[in-house]
Amino acid sequence: MDSVLDYLLTAPTEVAALTSVRAAWQRHQRTAERFDVPVDAALACGFGADRLGYAFLSGYQAALRALLPELAPGELVSLCATEAGGGHPAAIRTAVTERDGEWFVDGTKTFATLGGPADRLVVIGSVGAGADGRNRLRAVLVDTDQSAVVRTELPETPFIPEIPHAAVTFTDARARALPGDGYSGYLKPFRTIEDIHVLAAALGWLIRMGRSGAVARPLLEQLLATAAALRDLGRMPASSPGAHIALGGVLARFDELPQSTAPIWERVDPADRARWERDLALLRVAGKVRGLRLEAAWHAVRDSAG
Incomplete structure (x- = not known):
C-alpha cells in the first residue's frame, strides 16, 4: 500500500460491530501498527471504527502518540x-x-x-x-x-x-x-494536536461510510482531499501559525458536513444515521476556543509580516 489515502479507498468497508472501549482499542492497535505516523493511524483506525465514538477513541489516542511518541503502543x-x-x-x-x-x-x-x-x-x-x-x-x-x-x-x-x-x-x-513546561510543552499544543487527529479519525470513518453507501465519486474526492490536508497538518509543529490558519479552513469544511454528506445518510443503515445525528455535536465542541486560537494565529502572522 503506497499511502493511507490508498488504504482509505481500498480497505474493506464491512467491519464487525464494536461492543466496548476495550474491543475498539484492540482493533485500533491492530491497524495502527501498520502506520508509522500518528495522523495516518488516526485516518486508518477511524476508517475501521463502526461508529463516530470509537473513531474519536482512535483520534484521541493517536493525538497522544503525536504529543508523546514514547508512549507504549498497548497503553490506553x-x-x-x-x-x-x-x-x-x-x-x-x-x-x-x-x-x-x-x-x-x-x-x-x-x-x-x-x-x-x-x-x-x-x-x-x-x-x-x-x-x-x-x-x-x-x-x-x-x-x-x-x-x-x-x-x-x-x-x-x-x-x-x-x-x-x-x-x-x-x-x-x-x-x-516529563521535561519542559507543562503548559507550552503539553497542554497548549495538545489542544491543536487533538483537533487534527480526532478530525482525521472522523474523516476516515466518513470515507468508509461514503464507500459503504456507494456515494458519487466527487464527494469521496472532497473527503479524501480534506484527509490529505489533515495529513500535512499532522506533520507540522503545533505552534505554527500557518498550521492553525490552515486548520481553521479545514474546520470550516467540517461545518458543512451535515449538508455535504447528506447523500451518505440516505443510503446507510438507519441506526448509523441516527448515531451520526446524535454525535455530530462532537465536531463542534470548543468552537469558541478554536476561534480564539485562529485569531491569535492571524495576529502572529500580521506581527511577523509587519
Whole structure:
C-alpha cells in the first residue's frame, strides 16, 4: 500500500460491530501498527471504527502518540487537565511536587476522557506560582494501578456516549515528570494536536461510510482531499501559525458536513444515521476556543509580516 489515502479507498468497508472501549482499542492497535505516523493511524483506525465514538477513541489516542511518541503502543492513555475551575492554566490546583528525587501528585481532575479504563494518565499539575505570579505547570505520567489513584465514573455525555469519562483523585500518587513546561510543552499544543487527529479519525470513518453507501465519486474526492490536508497538518509543529490558519479552513469544511454528506445518510443503515445525528455535536465542541486560537494565529502572522 503506497499511502493511507490508498488504504482509505481500498480497505474493506464491512467491519464487525464494536461492543466496548476495550474491543475498539484492540482493533485500533491492530491497524495502527501498520502506520508509522500518528495522523495516518488516526485516518486508518477511524476508517475501521463502526461508529463516530470509537473513531474519536482512535483520534484521541493517536493525538497522544503525536504529543508523546514514547508512549507504549498497548497503553490506553488519558490526558488529565480539567478541574473544578475549568481547564485554563490559572485554574489548575492539582499539586505536583518533588521529594527526594521522586515526584508525587495530589488533587482532583473532574473530567478525564477515557480516564476510567486508561492504563496511564498524563496529568497537568501546578508546581506553584512563578516570580510573575503566574501558575507554573508540569506534566507528569501516572500509572493507574496504584491505590493513590481513585477514579469515579461520570454520567454518559449526550453525544458519543460510548466514550467514558471519569473524575480522578490523586493522593500522594507516584509520578514520572516529563521535561519542559507543562503548559507550552503539553497542554497548549495538545489542544491543536487533538483537533487534527480526532478530525482525521472522523474523516476516515466518513470515507468508509461514503464507500459503504456507494456515494458519487466527487464527494469521496472532497473527503479524501480534506484527509490529505489533515495529513500535512499532522506533520507540522503545533505552534505554527500557518498550521492553525490552515486548520481553521479545514474546520470550516467540517461545518458543512451535515449538508455535504447528506447523500451518505440516505443510503446507510438507519441506526448509523441516527448515531451520526446524535454525535455530530462532537465536531463542534470548543468552537469558541478554536476561534480564539485562529485569531491569535492571524495576529502572529500580521506581527511577523509587519
